[in-house]
Amino acid sequence: MSSVTPNVVKHTVGRSHFKATKKSHDWLGCWGHHMKSPAFKTLSEHQKLNHFPGTFQIGRKDRLWRNLSKMQVRFGKQEFSFFPRTFILPQDIKLLRKAWEDSGSKQKWIIKPPASARGIGIQVIHKWSQMPRKRPLLVQKYLHKPYLISGNKFDLRIYVYVTSYDPLRIYIFSDGLVRFASCKYSSSMKTLSNKFMHLTNYSVNKKNSEYQANSDDKACQGHKWALKALWQFLGSKGINTTLIWEKIKDIVIKTVIASEPYVNSLMKANVRSSYCCHELFGFDIMLDENLKPWILEVNISPSLHSNTALDVSVKGQMIRDLLNLAGFRIPAREDVATPCSSASSSTSSLCGGNRDRSKHELSADEKVKRAFYLTQRYADQDFVASVLDVLTPEDVRVLAESEDELSRRGEFERIFPSPSSSRYLRFFECPRYLNLLLNQWEQKHWNDRTKCIGLLRTLCQKGVHLGTSDPAHMVSRSVDQ
Template sequence: MSPDNNLKCKYVVDLEKSCLLNNFEKRGWIPTSLENGDWNFYWCAVHNLKNLFGIESTIRMNDNQLVNHFPNHYELCRKDLMVKNIKRYRKEMERNDHWLAEKDSDGNYVHLDIVPSTYLLPADYNLFAEDFKRHPNSTWIMKPCGKARGIGIFLINKLSQLKKWANARTNIPQQTTRDTYVISRYINNPLLIGGKKFDLRIYVLVTSFRPLKAYVYKMGFCRFCTVKYNHSTSDLDNLFVHLTNVSIQKNADDYNAQHGGKWTLESLRLYLSSTHGSAKTDNMFDDINWLILHSLKSVAWIMNSDKHCFEIYGFDVLIDDKLKPWLIEVNASPSLSATTANDRIMKYSVIKDALSILFYDREVPDSRADKNPPRSSFGQYELLYDEEAEKAEQEGSKPSSKKTTQRGASRLRGTGRPAPTTWK
């Protein structure tokens, strides 16, 4: 780092988290205030984005300023918009007769079946009711569109329960009409370890949406429930059985504060390799990368890819007992609070390695600079997809046949990661 303070990055932070502040201090960055406008890096809370990008905002960022959110990040992170955009993406593929839109004999997408059947309530109630009647023994999970940490989530297996909930909402004082929910088919055959349900938290760094460039972090973790899973309908109200959110599980009697109910992804890979074999395990992680990629592609067209922005997303993925991954939700502000010592180390590294990619050859950001850092700056990130490189490769080679561009042929089997420049 240069001793000249004029070359030091000046930062503003809305969240006083040790994994952020320790990284900034280690880099020799200088804290400053947002008001004076003399800042280079702003770690912004999502509710303060309007101060930067709102219609009434008078702030105009210059070339050496960088912020950690895209203006309309919610297109991927609001539960209703995420599903809406993925559905639109699949329909667009169908209209273009793209092989990605292929369906099986039951009408399910072969390549893009990445989210459970989901409806928006109250708008899609009739469509949901028809689906429910076709599958009368199914269980569904209700989630408020704009909340996180498991707040407001519950399960139902009868239409009468939904009607009771709807009637109760009409009697709540100051109930807003914008308080919408999504209802999704509950994955009732989750992969269990030690009899307990779990999901995966995977970190993804996006430095640009147009062209799309994304990195996936190798050191995510699994979040376990504290109570063993069962299919009994009498336990639908027991959130310690069904929801993996740490904010919920930490209140359980059996919560272990030492390990926080978490496993590393490396531990999961070793376990699955020993129980299901390396080939199936690698294929599952490859499918997770596929799921992440196409969820990002589904919003790339609508995302305001401001050159001053980047994003570290927290993808929540559930694995069923057939080792099929399902996208549950995406977080624009994944928790940076540490619940264990290992948690603290990992989250510090998530930020450290992201900053190494963003600042790989400079002291302060430069939105005009080339966004192709060397692999040596990736740390624990892996390049998931580089749209610009893919286009360059296509322009420099002959068009491939459909057979050679099929999903299976475009992946690096046995590595658990995609081929960055050939995925379609």
């Protein structure tokens, strides 16, 4: 535990019969501050921290827009049109000035400090003279036609959990929060200074005497709802909420992929084992008048304060499911005594009590297989599907770990890899073998998990995951035959 561990995490851990400790060496999991990348080198292989190095590449507002803009230039506006036009000052001052003049006097702009939270320093302006002199600054076109409920603007807090960056595995929680501005919306220029009308942050609106709390996660009342209540409300009006949810998932996958090259490079340089990191993100999404979702920001330390029964209901279940998904492992005593040694995995897993896969060096055979599939950039589907023909020990370990994890998902849904995730592979700056492997596994087995788990269990009972000289699991031998 650290000084920033939220109560909802402390209580969940306590009820699970784990003990909280303030000692610096014998802990298994920590929920704490983000650290500078080199500090991740201090993690032992049995320790799990709730952050990856480098996620500020989407968690800081300026980096988020830079990275999404790069993706837009590379892949086009058709795929990356879910964020408002953004300028970062002082670098983009000339571009902003031109865009400002081209947009005319009726355009509103929202100003944000690049690394702030809780609505601090945010304002909506429409005159160049109102532009703060303080830099750096983020300036965005204001979404001036939001979807309104009872005349009020709102945004969505979506909980996204990444368990691994290589292979990339992304989960989205089925519930979330809907946060309303506490004053009815007006597009009049005279209202721009009213933060209770234009900002949806709870930390801003709770200061309004008109703010109405809501403790019922099923009720559509007050200025905070559960996400599931919103879907029911919109569904009762004949709105296709599944389509909105699919668009939100698309935004989440593309945004996480935008951070992927940075995180994997820092993981390789600073983290002993892929087991050591996992992260919960809070995605803030707004719906416009046409119900199109737009990303506002990504929080790498989303608030887990639970002030009401509604917060407890949504966040409590989410944290319970997240900590189950995390799959904490109890290491052998000698592993804890030696910081550089590996952790043993859960005995209930498909692979039984084998060592963490970070301990296994890739064999020459496995390196050949990976290089072979990664060099075929424009291969047809039959060729790519053949990646499953010969499963190497490392393939079996990764697939078993992924199936184990998926079976613990609770109310989370895995959105990458998924039966429809092939289309996202082209957005990766650098293709990764394990993403290819898991994607093909998902294509082949998504509609019959019992069968694929049975296959992996049989392979693990034979000890294939521990290394083997069986030609059936060696690419070079299989090719020779």
